[in-house]
Amino acid sequence: MTKAKIKYFFAYAFLIIVSFISIFPLLWMLISATNTSLDVIRGKMSFGTAIVDNFKQLIQTTQIGQALINSFRNAASLTIISLIVCSLAGYAFEIYHDKWKDGVMKLLLLSMMVPFAATMIPLFTWFGKMNLINTTAGFMLPSISTAFLIFLFRQSSRNFPYEIVEAARIEGMSEIRIFTRIFVPIMKPTYAAAITVTFMNAWNSYLWPLVILQDKKSQTMPILISNLISGYTINYGVLMLAVSISTLPTIIIFFLLQKNFAEGITGAVK
Amino acid sequence: MKKRLTMGKRRKLVSWLFILPATLLIAGMSFYPMIKAFLLSFTKGFGKTSEFVGTYNYQRLFQDSLFKTSLGNTFIYLILQVPLMLLLALILASLLNNPKIKCKGLFRTMIFLPCATSLVSYSIIFRSMFALDGFANSVLMNLNMISRPINWLGEIWPARIIIVLAITWRWTGYNMIFYLSGLQNIDPQVYEAARIDGASVSQQFRKITIPLLRPIILLTAIMSTNGTLQLFDETKNLTNGGPANMTISISQYIYKLSFEYSPQFGYAATISFIVFLLVAVLSFLQMKVGDKRD
Numbered sequence: 001m002t003k004a005k006i007k008y009f010f011a012y013a014f015l016i017i018v019s020f021i022s023i024f025p026l027l028w029m030l031i032s033a034t035n036t037s038l039d040v041i042r043g044k045m046s047f048g049t050a051i052v053d054n055f056k057q058l059i060q061t062t063q064i065g066q067a068l069i070n071s072f073r074n075a076a077s078l079t080i081i082s083l084i085v086c087s088l089a090g091y092a093f094e095i096y097h098d099k100w101k102d103g104v105m106k107l108l109l110l111s112m113m114v115p116f117a118a119t120m121i122p123l124f125t126w127f128g129k130m131n132l133i134n135t136t137a138g139f140m141l142p143s144i145s146t147a148f149l150i151f152l153f154r155q156s157s158r159n160f161p162y163e164i165v166e167a168a169r170i171e172g173m174s175e176i177r178i179f180t181r182i183f184v185p186i187m188k189p190t191y192a193a194a195i196t197v198t199f200m201n202a203w204n205s206y207l208w209p210l211v212i213l214q215d216k217k218s219q220t221m222p223i224l225i226s227n228l229i230s231g232y233t234i235n236y237g238v239l240m241l242a243v244s245i246s247t248l249p250t251i252i253i254f255f256l257l258q259k260n261f262a263e264g265i266t267g268a269v270k
Numbered sequence: 271m272k273k274r275l276t277m278g279k280r281r282k283l284v285s286w287l288f289i290l291p292a293t294l295l296i297a298g299m300s301f302y303p304m305i306k307a308f309l310l311s312f313t314k315g316f317g318k319t320s321e322f323v324g325t326y327n328y329q330r331l332f333q334d335s336l337f338k339t340s341l342g343n344t345f346i347y348l349i350l351q352v353p354l355m356l357l358l359a360l361i362l363a364s365l366l367n368n369p370k371i372k373c374k375g376l377f378r379t380m381i382f383l384p385c386a387t388s389l390v391s392y393s394i395i396f397r398s399m400f401a402l403d404g405f406a407n408s409v410l411m412n413l414n415m416i417s418r419p420i421n422w423l424g425e426i427w428p429a430r431i432i433i434v435l436a437i438t439w440r441w442t443g444y445n446m447i448f449y450l451s452g453l454q455n456i457d458p459q460v461y462e463a464a465r466i467d468g469a470s471v472s473q474q475f476r477k478i479t480i481p482l483l484r485p486i487i488l489l490t491a492i493m494s495t496n497g498t499l500q501l502f503d504e505t506k507n508l509t510n511g512g513p514a515n516m517t518i519s520i521s522q523y524i525y526k527l528s529f530e531y532s533p534q535f536g537y538a539a540t541i542s543f544i545v546f547l548l549v550a551v552l553s554f555l556q557m558k559v560g561d562k563r564d
Contacts, residue, residue: 119307
């Protein structure tokens with residue numbers, strides 16, 4: 001073998017090993033979901049037939065249906081409201097920019113430095129007084145407006161031709177109609193990116209739901225699966241089935257919208 | 271009759287109305303509670319029984335061994351995990367940017383895939399794999415590599431290492447995506463010219479890739495540092511801070527002080543303010559170091 005060939009051999013070997021390690025835990029999760037707890041403990045690495053039994057036990061011992069509904073409702077509502085609020089602001093920060101708005105934007109970016117652990121306690125006592133504990137509104141309020149999303153929409157508005165806005169004004173279109181009828185349809189890729197990132201974050205969020213959604217009836221999927229490991233004996237088959245069910249929606253979104261997801265997380269950088 | 275606004279003034283008003291909801295929400299949900307937390311850090315008790323105690327909570331930090339442990343742990347995770355992950359992500363990104371490597375899309379998808387799992391999910395998967403009766407032990411026992419199961423999550427350093435490896439597993443692909451998008455802006459001819467001049471792969475990596483990606487490396491370093499300082503889901507679900515609180519993170523300690531022990535909101539707010547200071551100071555330091563020109 002030539003020197004160059006050896007080099008590429010190592011490059012491929014490295015990539016294959018890292019790729020394998022990246023997918024292995026997820027593969028193990030899926031395999032374990034179909035096996036009995038005993039088989040999982042024994043290290044069985046092939047798909048089994050216990051998935052129906054695991055599923056029955058999961059339904060009997062947990063309120064997984066309710067948790068799925070809660071997770072979907074919370075994540076979908078947050079995504080819709082968040083996108084409306086943040087895209088409108090991001091658009092305005094760019095299209096109508098002046099030195100005051102640039103100043104406000106800089107101030108908002110500072111909020112990225114504020115750790116959630118610091119705001120969590122005052123928010124919890126405040127929301128308690130306003131009867132927002134165990135409500136979707138209580139879950140949503142802290143994360144509707146994020147500097148990240150506003151910034152993402154402001155950056156992508158830079159590519160939005162200003163001539164269109166001026167032409168529409170001459171046609172007599174109102175400012176809000178220019179936004180809803182022209183900007184939103186043109187910016188579909190940015191919206192797709194923002195939706196994937198926001199939905200995934202909302203679906204996966206854990207600390208705030210743990211604080212604000214204390215009632216069993218309002219618990220979400222991450223809290224449900226986290227509760228499954230608190231017992232003394234853990235049924236690994238049932239546990240991994242629950243983890244699979246919780247992970248499947250985001251994995252599907254990932255495969256369908258991988259490009260948008262990648263643009264969503266890196267988009268604000270450009 | 272109302273005076274009609276001129277077009278310009280009307281537009282100005284509308285533009286501020288567009289910005290208002292987002293701005294008010296960030297002010298109310300981020301800045302206001304941050305100030306509240308700062309004020310809370312000078313008090314004890316809560317509600318009507320709350321009293322001003324001056325800097326008592328800040329003095330208490332110095333005697334609190336659990337606070338010191340949580341701070342130390344967070345720095346262990348930071349120092350071991352962030353450089354390891356960023357270096358790995360950089361190497362992977364530069365390999366996947368090489369025009370001669372095939373199946374790039376497949377490799378990228380697989381390495382990026384862990385990002386689709388929630389922090390709770392992957393923590394539980396790793397916890398189950400490294401449990402005393404878990405997958406790792408049974409495989410090693412079946413292969414006769416160990417005679418007795420290893421208590422991965424029950425010993426201090428193995429537990430910390432598993433936490434570091436788990437976080438690296440989840441976030442390497444995420445950072446790789448940032449580097450890949452940065453590498454796309456580098457002209458391939460730069461590498462071509464370097465090759466012709468006889469630069470080795472590692473020279474190209476050190477002299478071209480790293481300097482040109484510096485702004486993005488800085489960004490990912492700040493994001494990862496920020497994330498590690500706020501680590502919660504992983505330590506809560508992987509080890510629950512154990513054994514004997516030796517893997518607890520700062521955020522988990524704040525959570526315990528607020529919601530698991532009898533509530534001590536004032537003291538918890540004090541620690542949360544320390545986290546805020548750490549985030550601010552470390553981001554500032556990294557910007558100072560990262561922005562330096564040669």
